[in-house]
Amino acid sequence: xxxxxxxxxxxKPITDSEILSYKKPFSSLSKMVNNSHLFxxxxxxxxxxxxxLAVVAVATMATYLLTTGQPESxxxxxxxxxxxxxxxILIAQNENGREIKPPFGEIISxxxxxxxxxKPQEIKTKNGSIIHIPANTFVDKDGNEVVKDxxxxxxxxxxxxxxxxxxxxxxxxxxxxxxxxxxxxxxxxDAQANGNQLFMKEGKIIDISLVSEKEEIYNFxxxxxxxxxxxxLYREMEENLQPLxxxxxxxxxxYSFSQDDSVHDTVDYNLLPQKDYTQNQLIRSFVGxxxxxxxxxxxxxxxxxxxxxxxxxxxALDSLMLEIDSKENFKPSYYHVRxxxxxxxxxxxxxxxxxHKGRTATSFRVxxxxxxxxxxxxxxxxxxxxxxxxxxxxxxxxxxxxxxxxQEKTNRFSTMRNIQIGSLGTYNCDYPIPQPQMAKKGALRVxxxxxxxxxxxxxxxxxxxxxxxxxxxxxxxxAYLYYYSGNQQNVGWFVTKSGKLAILYPESFDRSKSDSCLxxxxxxxxxxxxxxxxxx
Amino acid sequence: xxxxxxxSSNNDKGIIPKQxxxxxxEIGEVxxxxxxxxxxxVYNRVDDKETAADIVGTTFLKALKNSSKFTSRHSGAxxxxxxxxxxxxxxxxxxxRKVKAKYYVEMEKIKEWGQEENFGEDxxxxxxxxxxxxxxxxxxxxxxxxxxxxxxxxIAGITGKxxxxxxxxxxxxxxxxxxxxxxxSKSRGIEILxxxxxxxxxx
Numbered sequence: 001x002x003x004x005x006x007x008x009x010x011x012k013p014i015t016d017s018e019i020l021s022y023k024k025p026f027s028s029l030s031k032m033v034n035n036s037h038l039f040x041x042x043x044x045x046x047x048x049x050x051x052x053l054a055v056v057a058v059a060t061m062a063t064y065l066l067t068t069g070q071p072e073s074x075x076x077x078x079x080x081x082x083x084x085x086x087x088x089i090l091i092a093q094n095e096n097g098r099e100i101k102p103p104f105g106e107i108i109s110x111x112x113x114x115x116x117x118x119k120p121q122e123i124k125t126k127n128g129s130i131i132h133i134p135a136n137t138f139v140d141k142d143g144n145e146v147v148k149d150x151x152x153x154x155x156x157x158x159x160x161x162x163x164x165x166x167x168x169x170x171x172x173x174x175x176x177x178x179x180x181x182x183x184x185x186x187x188x189x190d191a192q193a194n195g196n197q198l199f200m201k202e203g204k205i206i207d208i209s210l211v212s213e214k215e216e217i218y219n220f221x222x223x224x225x226x227x228x229x230x231x232x233l234y235r236e237m238e239e240n241l242q243p244l245x246x247x248x249x250x251x252x253x254x255y256s257f258s259q260d261d262s263v264h265d266t267v268d269y270n271l272l273p274q275k276d277y278t279q280n281q282l283i284r285s286f287v288g289x290x291x292x293x294x295x296x297x298x299x300x301x302x303x304x305x306x307x308x309x310x311x312x313x314x315x316a317l318d319s320l321m322l323e324i325d326s327k328e329n330f331k332p333s334y335y336h337v338r339x340x341x342x343x344x345x346x347x348x349x350x351x352x353x354x355x356h357k358g359r360t361a362t363s364f365r366v367x368x369x370x371x372x373x374x375x376x377x378x379x380x381x382x383x384x385x386x387x388x389x390x391x392x393x394x395x396x397x398x399x400x401x402x403x404x405x406x407q408e409k410t411n412r413f414s415t416m417r418n419i420q421i422g423s424l425g426t427y428n429c430d431y432p433i434p435q436p437q438m439a440k441k442g443a444l445r446v447x448x449x450x451x452x453x454x455x456x457x458x459x460x461x462x463x464x465x466x467x468x469x470x471x472x473x474x475x476x477x478x479a480y481l482y483y484y485s486g487n488q489q490n491v492g493w494f495v496t497k498s499g500k501l502a503i504l505y506p507e508s509f510d511r512s513k514s515d516s517c518l519x520x521x522x523x524x525x526x527x528x529x530x531x532x533x534x535x536x
Numbered sequence: 537x538x539x540x541x542x543x544s545s546n547n548d549k550g551i552i553p554k555q556x557x558x559x560x561x562e563i564g565e566v567x568x569x570x571x572x573x574x575x576x577x578v579y580n581r582v583d584d585k586e587t588a589a590d591i592v593g594t595t596f597l598k599a600l601k602n603s604s605k606f607t608s609r610h611s612g613a614x615x616x617x618x619x620x621x622x623x624x625x626x627x628x629x630x631x632x633r634k635v636k637a638k639y640y641v642e643m644e645k646i647k648e649w650g651q652e653e654n655f656g657e658d659x660x661x662x663x664x665x666x667x668x669x670x671x672x673x674x675x676x677x678x679x680x681x682x683x684x685x686x687x688x689x690x691i692a693g694i695t696g697k698x699x700x701x702x703x704x705x706x707x708x709x710x711x712x713x714x715x716x717x718x719x720x721s722k723s724r725g726i727e728i729l730x731x732x733x734x735x736x737x738x739x
Contacts (some may be wrong), residue, residue: 004637004668004670004671004675005636005637005638005639005672006636006638006639006668007640007641007667008638008640008641008644009640009641009642009646010638010643011642013642013644014576017570018585020572021576022586022588023571023575024568024593024678025569025594026564029593029597029600030560030564030600059640205703222698222700224698231698232701233700233701233704234701234704349538404564420707421700422699422703422704422706422707423699460683495717
């Protein structure tokens with residue numbers, strides 16, 4: 001293959017002192033500059049023509065930017081040029097950026113995952129997105145690696161109202177043209193340790209497979225919280241989009257619950273039977289689980305080997321004594337039988353000793369004989385286990401619910417978008433859409449259900465089916481000019497001056513006249529519920 | 537060792553020169569603090585030390601000459617601006633001579649990048665061959681980051697791209713490079729050093 005350049009690896013390295021031997025005093029350079037004629041002739045005193053350098057510089061920058069699509073990222077910003085005579089540097093200047101500010105507080109909840117920074121992690125979110133985090137990714141503000149108590153917070157958005165509730169701006173005005181983003185999936189990710197913000201170590205990359213409803217190629221943006229603007233990162237490539245089959249998502253998701261789920265929790269624990277037999281002597285014990293060692297045949301008390309009771313509530317005890325309740329049925333000859341198998345089993349609230357020989361099995365109800373202190377310990381262990389079992393049961397219920405939700409959601413998601421990020425923040429697979437030219441013009445004034453005039457700073461209009469929203473600011477004091485689709489369903493909303501949520505229902509658009517339209521005003525909680533229904 | 541990042545200071549960040557004398561003083565500070573790094577940056581691209589010294593001198597002269605037009609409000613922009621001028625001067629140098637770009641990379645730096653003690657000369661040659669075939673902008677990123685040891689902030693200043701997009705671009709280039717390396721080694725029947733591939737994939 002033809003090479004594009006030559007790389008030489010055998011040149012003798014140059015030392016710092018050798019380099020410094022070429023360094024002239026800076027004052028001598030300043031003096032040269034003051035002799036401006038040195039530059040006016042188009043050739044420098046150092047023998048390098050500068051004519052045409054402007055072309056080279058601009059062409060170099062333009063080539064680099066165009067090949068990477070960078071100019072699109074600045075389409076919402078004024079590009080100002082700081083031009084020298086020979087080169088041009090493009091600087092993005094944000095004029096109209098808005099910071100992320102939820103209108104009603106943090107309503108859109110985060111999913112939280114606790115991770116160990118020392119190991120690579122794979123996190124599966126409730127929507128089915130997968131986050132791959134390499135080991136040793138997170139550092140504190142001083143650049144020190146953080147190992148323990150790391151919480152990853154993640155949330156993703158798939159409709160314009162959720163994005164609005166999160167306070168993330170989705171519109172911008174460029175050269176008088178109103179643009180908005182049509183999202184194929186947006187997410188926010190951050191990390192904390194003990195309440196302190198964490199950062200990604202330089203060079204670390206988190207891979208995210210983001211579930212998406214869209215199958216087309218989109219651009220990928222990051223929200224720059226410093227300049228409060230969306231920054232273009234790259235255009236997606238086809239190989240980074242994978243079709244998502246319903247079954248696969250569900251199966252994959254189930255793998256994320258790999259914690260020990262084998263402990264049964266079907267036993268309904270009740271208080272243990274209690275007897276204080278501290279005065280009794282230990283008289284028998286099973287030897288190797290198979291034979292009783294007889295010491296005092298008449299007492300019917302024996303010790304059980306730990307193997308026998310390890311699966312019962314008494315597992316916490318170092319040793320366990322049992323007394324046979326149904327003494328009338330117990331034959332002393334049993335002491336001498338070499339049983340095939342001896343076991344303890346729980347049946348309702350009873351504990352049974354079962355002796356197996358051949359095909360026959362003989363069972364006796366037994367009562368644990370426990371010292372008071374041991375009994376307290378057992379109860380304590382019991383309660384802890386009971387609590388854990390209840391927690392596990394609740395977790396399983398939640399899991400079943402999530403899986404059911406996921407099954408429903410996988411019907412929505414058709415694609416997995418593979419994304420890499422090098423820092424935490426807000427990201428978006430999007431496409432900027434200019435305001436439709438053929439849209440219908442909305443009303444200038446808005447009234448509520450009581451015919452009272454409503455005032456706001458901005459109105460949001462969206463077409464739920466196309467997953468895009470438009471934000472319209474006041475055109476004149478308390479007068480609005482918004483547009484809506486003539487052939488799709490429209491929904492609109494805004495926050496009133498009194499902090500309530502006003503909804504423009506689809507019918508409001510159809511019935512609106514040229515100068516007025518109806519919005520229904522709700523308290524924020526109720527309004528959010530109503531809009532969620534409309535959006536879904 | 538990343539000489540640039542260790543020597544950079546906040547003094548050349550966030551400069552918003554208003555007076556010509558102010559910016560001249562700031563350029564002087566960059567000259568004093570970063571002469572060695574800028575010299576190495578140029579010297580890695582030209583044949584001899586004298587040419588490198590001339591280009592560095594011209595770079596600072598042009599910076600001074602155009603200082604009044606430097607109005608950037610970005611942090612660290614002045615140093616990046618001077619690197620941009622130096623880079624353009626090198627391009628002009630090649631263009632005026634109508635020769636293919638040439639880069640000088642110390643063998644030790646490639647081995648250091650490889651982080652492999654037994655990174656033999658055959659392996660270096662194979663890796664160099666792959667690097668020679670990379671598209672220009674891809675190779676420039678590799679050169680800036682790993683052989684010139686520029687920080688992402690400096691490269692962002694030169695290219696006008698964000699640090700985030702540079703990190704991602706670099707990640708993809710390394711993956712592509714690893715794939716090329718693997719294919720090339722297979723086609724040559726050379727047993728690839730697994731470590732090379734891993735290092736390129738790994739961060």
